[in-house]
Amino acid sequence: MDARSTGVVVVVIGVAVILVGLLVMTGALNWFGRLPGDIRYESGNTRIYIPITTMLLVSVGLSVVLYIARRIF
Numbered sequence: 001m002d003a004r005s006t007g008v009v010v011v012v013i014g015v016a017v018i019l020v021g022l023l024v025m026t027g028a029l030n031w032f033g034r035l036p037g038d039i040r041y042e043s044g045n046t047r048i049y050i051p052i053t054t055m056l057l058v059s060v061g062l063s064v065v066l067y068i069a070r071r072i073f
Contacts (some may be wrong), residue, residue: 009069032054033051033054035051035053035054035057036053037052037053037056038050038051038052038053038054039051039052
């Protein structure tokens with residue numbers, strides 16, 4: 001990979017981070033972490049949270065993005 005394509009990858013990652021940050025600031029991602037299948041248990045002073053469905057969604061999303069990135073570069 002040459003310097004130009006590395007620069008493009010860094011810029012794309014930066015833009016993606018900015019977009020996710022804007023979505024978080026506006027509250028558009030409030031549903032994230034509260035999907036059906038995420039385990040939440042609260043009792044007294046005890047809170048247990050296991051985001052199974054959320055992590056599966058993140059894993060599939062990153063796998064697709066990395067697959068596309070490998071095909072392009």
